[in-house]
Amino acid sequence: MKSIEECKKETQAVHAGIDEYEFGSVVPPIYQTSTFRFKDVDHGARLFRGDEDGYIYTRMRNPAVEAMEKAIAVLEGGSHALGCGSGMAAVNTVLTALLSKNDHVVCSESVYGPTTTLLSGVFGKFGVRTDFVDTSNSDLIRSAMKPETKVVYIETPGNPTMVVTNIKEAAAIAHKQGAYLVIDNTFMSPILQNPFEMGADVIIHSLTKFLNGHADVVAGAVVLKDPNLYPQFRKTLNQIGGVIDPFNSFLVHRGIKTLDVRIERHNKNAMKVAKFLENHPKVSWVRYPGLESFPQYDLARQQMKGPGAMITCELSGGLNAGKCLMNSLRIFQLAVSLGGVESLVQHPASMTHASMDKKQREKAKITDGLVRLSVGIENAEELVEDLEQALKLC
Numbered sequence: 001m002k003s004i005e006e007c008k009k010e011t012q013a014v015h016a017g018i019d020e021y022e023f024g025s026v027v028p029p030i031y032q033t034s035t036f037r038f039k040d041v042d043h044g045a046r047l048f049r050g051d052e053d054g055y056i057y058t059r060m061r062n063p064a065v066e067a068m069e070k071a072i073a074v075l076e077g078g079s080h081a082l083g084c085g086s087g088m089a090a091v092n093t094v095l096t097a098l099l100s101k102n103d104h105v106v107c108s109e110s111v112y113g114p115t116t117t118l119l120s121g122v123f124g125k126f127g128v129r130t131d132f133v134d135t136s137n138s139d140l141i142r143s144a145m146k147p148e149t150k151v152v153y154i155e156t157p158g159n160p161t162m163v164v165t166n167i168k169e170a171a172a173i174a175h176k177q178g179a180y181l182v183i184d185n186t187f188m189s190p191i192l193q194n195p196f197e198m199g200a201d202v203i204i205h206s207l208t209k210f211l212n213g214h215a216d217v218v219a220g221a222v223v224l225k226d227p228n229l230y231p232q233f234r235k236t237l238n239q240i241g242g243v244i245d246p247f248n249s250f251l252v253h254r255g256i257k258t259l260d261v262r263i264e265r266h267n268k269n270a271m272k273v274a275k276f277l278e279n280h281p282k283v284s285w286v287r288y289p290g291l292e293s294f295p296q297y298d299l300a301r302q303q304m305k306g307p308g309a310m311i312t313c314e315l316s317g318g319l320n321a322g323k324c325l326m327n328s329l330r331i332f333q334l335a336v337s338l339g340g341v342e343s344l345v346q347h348p349a350s351m352t353h354a355s356m357d358k359k360q361r362e363k364a365k366i367t368d369g370l371v372r373l374s375v376g377i378e379n380a381e382e383l384v385e386d387l388e389q390a391l392k393l394c
């Protein structure tokens with residue numbers, strides 16, 4: 001029989017991390033406990049020394065968390081995954097595990113807002129310097145590298161500009177001087193982009209988004225390719241304390257089972273919505289990797305298996321028309337976050353990327369009129385109708 005690692009993504013999504021359980025239960029039980037009883041004092045001591053395998057305390061290990069971690073590691077083709085309490089806890093764990101004082105980071109300028117401020121603020125305070133560059137131009141990564149660069153951190157497609165970074169080239173540049181390539185793969189999920197196959201060393205997910213997919217959990221994950229990095233990462237997460245709890249792990253693991261079918265619908269719906277917007281006279285531009293007008297269409301097709309759910313656009317009427325659109329939609333809900341079954345719309349300059357100052361936003365091309373859509377799995381024609389009625393008013 002094939003191992004789960006050898007199976008296709010559709011099968012992995014349903015079966016990875018699933019074992020055999022008491023009473024023939026098909027679904028893993030949730031061990032909703034903070035701590036685990038030792039058989040006697042010597043048993044406890046053996047567990048703490050690592051001489052015997054077993055559970056001690058849920059911040060360190062829990063069976064429901066491990067089941068979800070296994071599923072994510074298999075889907076990404078990594079050696080290990082670590083469940084975290086949020087996507088930002090995952091970002092923090094990775095940076096803390098890899099960086100020391102006086103190290104240097106090269107980071108995409110179009111990344112999740114709080115990642116920018118974490119690097120420049122918190123890590124800056126502890127003596128880590130970061131250069132934010134347009135990583136869609138590999139030459140700019142190359143020229144930003146310094147002898148003390150330890151991490152190249154990319155997000156592709158970038159949030160919210162959708163600019164695509166060439167993962168293979170970024171990996172080659174990082175590895176040339178022994179730096180790690182870290183990639184936030186939240187926008188694509190393991191169904192649409194497999195960064196380890198292109199040379200990445202560490203993958204980050206906000207599980208809050210596509211992997212859970214139902215807008216009812218905040219969680220994150222770190223995935224590692226090299227098993228030798230695992231002990232250091234586990235220790236860091238245990239010390240930071242940014243862990244996920246058993247019940248949320250159960251929900252994320254449940255969500256992952258439908259990841260592949262959800263992504264298929266997200267792709268189809270977003271393609272229809274993007275085409276509609278592109279042909280609408282009140283829309284000045286649309287950026288969606290599935291459109292032939294997308295500036296990096298060929299690169300996107302090479303390294304992504306589908307265009308995904310995220311679309312950005314700007315109306316000819318600029319910020320005011322964009323506000324009107326966001327206030328007039330009925331099926332699309334005005335809320336931040338993305339990757340859930342429900343369609344959402346939001347305004348990056350005043351919401352997800354408001355923590356960046358205006359200069360940083362301008363440099364990253366996050367204009368005030370930019371509107372971001374996360375296209376859900378509803379009926380595509382009805383999503384288009386919703387946009388049509390709202391655009392009539394604006």
Ligand SMILES: *Cc1c(COP(=O)(O)O)cnc(C)c1O
Binds near residue numbers: 086155337
């Ligand atoms: C949401 C998001 C994060 C942060 O995740 P949380 O679960 O909200 O902490 C990081 N990166 C990307 C690309 C995101 O969309």
